[in-house]
Amino acid sequence: MRMNRGQLSLIGLLLCCWSSVKAQDQYELNTGWQCANISRVTEKGETISDPAHALTGWQPATVPGTVLTTMLNNKQVPDPFYGMNNEKIPDIYNTGNDYYTYWFVKDFTEQPAAADQQVWLHFRGVNYSCDIYLNGKKVNAATHHGMFLRQTYNITRLLAKNGHNRLAVIIYPAPLAGNPNGGQGGDGIIAKSVAHQYTAGWDWIQPIRDRNTGIWDKVTIEHTGAVDVKHPHVVTKVPGIRLPEGPQAPAIVQVSAELENASDKSVTGAVQYAINGTTVSKKVTLAPHATTQVQLPDYTLQHPKLWWPNGYGPQALYNLQLQFVNAAGKVSDKETVEVGVREIQTSWNAHTGSREVAVNGQKIFIKGGNWIISDAMLRFSKERYDAEIRYHRDMNLNLIRIWGGALTERPEFYEACDKYGMLVFQDFWFSGDCNGRWVDPMKKEDQWTRRKYPDDHGLVLSSLTDQIKMIRNYPSLALWCGGNEITPPEDILTAVKDSILPLLDGTRYFFDYSNSDSMSHNTLGGNGDGPYGVQPLATFWEHRTFPFNSEIGSVGVGDYASLERFIPKENMVAPEYPGNKVDSVWYYHKYIGYDGFIDPYGKAKDAKDFANKAQLVNYDQYRGLMEGFSAHMWDWYTGVIIWKTQNPWTAMRGQMYDYYLDPNACLYGLHNGSEPLHIMYNPIDGMVQVANNTFTPRRDLMLQIFAYDMKGSVDTLTQVFADIGPTITKRYLSVKRGLDKLRKDKGIFLRLRLLDVHQQPVSENFYWLPDEKGNYSGLQEMAQAAAQVTAKRITKDSVAVTISNPANGPVAFFNRVALVDMQTKKRILPAFYSDNYISVMPGEQKTITISYTAGNETTGIELYGWNVKEGYYAIK
Missing domain, CATH: 2.60.40.10 (Immunoglobulins)
Incomplete structure (x- = not known):
């Protein structure tokens, strides 16, 4: 210049x-809050906020947090995520709003500002309305409304001369909480407010009883x-x-x-x-x-x-x-x-009939997951965000879609996405369910009325403007979207497209809604998004869906250790099939049927046996899903987004890890099927293929194909040199005829390997194939493997676990490694595994590395497998 x-x-x-220059002078008001229900408070805000006024009988409050979180922390309600406890908590629809209307008070020290210094009070999120008082004075001239709209007030002239200040905030719930009648978003009335919609219940969650009323995000004081x-x-x-x-x-x-x-x-x-x-x-x-x-x-x-x-x-x-x-x-x-220095472009792929995403000029095959929210009761933390996004990185995904029935995520979420390389597809706060896309007998008002929700369009536009400003700088933020399966009302949509986004951002593509034609055409042979349940593996390879599928998913029950965290012992009853007899607690926690997919492994004897066998299905489902889409990239598909990868509540479907951050086999099946350079097997035609989701051509590869029987004997089916270009999938050869013969009676194991020029594996895949009747009869007869386990500490926060399988025995099949407290035998969470649910060939060994944040516990390793006895091992 x-x-x-x-x-x-x-x-x-x-x-x-x-x-x-020093760091910006800012601090958070996150401890020492007190609260009281309005039924206990007769004084006005001017009196309550006077530091000299006694707060008799007030109780500790959790801020940031919701009213329900405070009640839970004060042991006034049971844990709503456990068993049927949520049914014991009064719902705001029945109690009326006053039951969850609370005063929150915080005393803090802040000296009067000197000279031209200014002091600012910031609220990053209040649900739903509030009036604010400081030292006997009203701070906001008019009542604030809106869950997503941030608030900033200059409080310089309101500070106490002696430095002892009191902030008092009355929080009102959304005026219309809606009836949680079992519909998606209940009766839909929750959507009349500018707030998230899932709190009235959805097909993956029960209602949140206070609809997340409270000072739910950070309150800060800033000096300038x-x-x-x-x-x-x-x-x-x-x-x-x-x-x-x-x-x-x-x-x-x-x-x-x-x-x-x-x-x-x-x-x-x-x-x-x-x-x-x-x-x-x-x-x-x-x-x-x-x-x-x-x-x-x-x-x-x-x-x-x-x-x-x-x-x-x-x-x-x-x-x-x-x-x-x-x-x-x-x-x-x-x-x-x-x-993050990067530029995101999109273009229309005429061959697939879908949007194609590029970063820095290079097209990216989207492997994504749908995200609801980190915690359904809004108990957010930087550490939890980091762990969850790290899990998505470990799944080898590259995009997270934030679903429109929730919220604009917090800055700490995008910081983690920046760190781990996750592109973000951000919906705004609308859904086809609540906002009138479909006829729905569960909804109170008709489609034409619901189409105009929320009631205050001006508040929507103000909130959108504010939230765009809040997150637009994050390099991970890649795409904007008007809503889940429906656009916002026309006047809002027009303002966003023609005015707000061009003025405030203009660098990211905007989808009118999540499965709009601008994202993905329902092309010839296509059948829309989904499917959403357990599927034969062939479905993922031969059933053509939207060419950029925004929602497709499957089952996700955790293992027995996960189920024990929220299901009472008396309810640990395995679902029955056929007949779909499901225990009431399983049903309440949104269990989705595995149908007949467990039985080929042998009928489940009990809940633990069911959960263990479910992991085999989990692994196969998500590996098969991503492999099927990768096999058709740039031909049928430009991307896929799994519905869904996580649960903010103790649900039993669509999750790679549970609410407590314990991964299940879904995560590792996806980790395998999504790896950047990946060798895979097509279950329909027996074709061995390689997907290269990198920009680097590989011309130094050796492709190896082996078959192992149930006793551990191995046949080398072929070994050939292979090469592959960047960002493509390539078919090599079919092994169907040979495998069909080998698997006929008992089933067979199929091992695929890619070796580099140094003869080191760069991709490895291991399948268990059923017999000709579709049963895993051989697995049910397998002898026990004499696997040996050693664990060695690498650093304070990392451990290496090696599983060795002696020669002349069977495969040590499907082994789950867990880091545990050796005193309680409970898992240490979160912990991050380089791989899991692994199988070890006879005469070989495999090592898994575990990363975690070390505490004072005595750590050890738990390991169990299909034919490996459960054991606990000390760390050397």
Whole structure:
């Protein structure tokens, strides 16, 4: 950029003070809150917020948190996630809103501001309405409404002279909670408010009794000078087609921000940012009590380190520091943005009839998972977000879709997605179920009426504007979407497409709704999204669905250790098939039938046997799902998004790990089937194929195919050299005829390997194939394997577990490794396994590494398998 001499002098002065800048002065009010139901409070907010007023009989409150969370923590209600306890908690539809209307009070120390210093109060999320008082004064002129709309107040003049302050907030539930009558979103009335819809119940959750009323997100105090830096916006342009490796051409960084001058006089200074050791600045003069949008000069970043989705390259992040410095060289305010240099493009693939996503000029085959919310009662934490997104990384996925019946996720969620390379497909807060797409006898109002929900469209637009500003800087955020299976009302949709997004973002593609024609045509031979239940493996290979399927999924019951956490002993009864007889607690927790898929392994003897055999089905289902889609990438499909990968409640369907963050076999089947370079077997025609979801061609591979019988004897079916180009799937040869003969009586194991030029495996896959009648008769007769287990500590937070299987015996089949507390034998959660549910060939060994956060417990290893005796092993 070109500057005059005066500007250069000012910039020089500002640069001198850059190194002395401290972090933004901000802290969270997250402890020491008290609360009381409005039935116990007769005083007004002005009195309650007086620090001298005694709070007699008030109880501890959880903030951030909901009313129900506070009641649970105070032992006033049982854990609604266990058994049928949720039925013991009064529902707001029956009690009326006053039952869950609460006052929340927080005493805090904050000295009066000096000179031109300003003090700000921020609420990042309140559900649903609130009035705020501080030191006997009303803070918000009018009652706040809306779950998603953030609030900021300048409280400089309201602070107590002695530094002892009291904040009092009355929280009102949404005016119409809706009847939780068993419909999706209950009777639909919950959608009349600008809030999430699942709290009235869905097919994967029971109703949340207070509809998540409360101060559910962070409350913070911020200090600034006269000028507050607000809503920074960073856009990166990466022209051309890039590769993760090698020299990089320049990228363009564009930065803007809002500057609010809270003082009574005009302020002159400079807004500036530093990135990669370089400072970019712009001189501005701000009018008193005015907010000004400032666009800084574009910056050309030489040799950029690029951000890539998981599996395609590293996730480089730059620390960008944006601040306003006044003419005296004093920093007034500062914001920090983690910047991922990347550009996301989309195009229409005419061959598949679907949207295609590219990052930095390279097309990406989307392997995604649908995400509801981290915790149904909004008990969020940075650590839980990190663990959940890490699991998605470990599944070898590259995208998470945030479903429209929930919310705009918290910044900590996107931080984890940035870290682990997960693209994000963000729905807005509408659903076909509540917002009128279908005729639904469970709904109170007709489709035409529901089509106009929510009631306050102005509040929707304000909330959308605010939430877009909150998350638009995250490189992981890739796509916007109007809603789940339906668009917002026409006036909202038009405003979002024509005004709000072009003004506030404009860099990401917008889908009108989650399965719209702009995403995926229902092409010839297509049958829409889904299926949603357990399927024959052949279905995933031969049944053609939407070419960019936004929802397809299957079963997901956890193992016995998982079930024990929320099902009482008396309800540990295996579902019966045929007849679909299901225990009441299983049914309440949304069990989805495994139909006849357990029986081929032998009828389940009890709940533990059922859960163990369910893991075999789980693994096969999700490996088969991803393999079937990968086999047809760029021909039938440009992507797939699994419904769904996690549960925010103790449900029993569609989950790769349970609510307690314990993974099941779904995760590892998906981990296998989604690996970037993957060898696989087509169960229909017996074709061995390789999917290469990387940008690197491979011409140094050896393809090996083996068959093992139930006694461990091995046949080498073939061994040939193979090569494959980037981002394609290639068919090699069929082994159907030979396998059909070998598997006829007892079934057979099929082992596929890809070796590199150093004869090291780069992909390995292991299938168990049934006999000619479709039963796993051989598995039911397998001899026990004499597997040996050793565990060695690598670091304080990691362990290596090696399973050795002696020669001249059977395969050590389907072994589950778990990190446990040796005193209680309970699993340590979360823990991250390099692989699991593994099989070890005779005469071989395999090692699994486990990462976790070490505590004071005595750790050990639990291991059990199909034909390996359960045991516990000390860590050396």
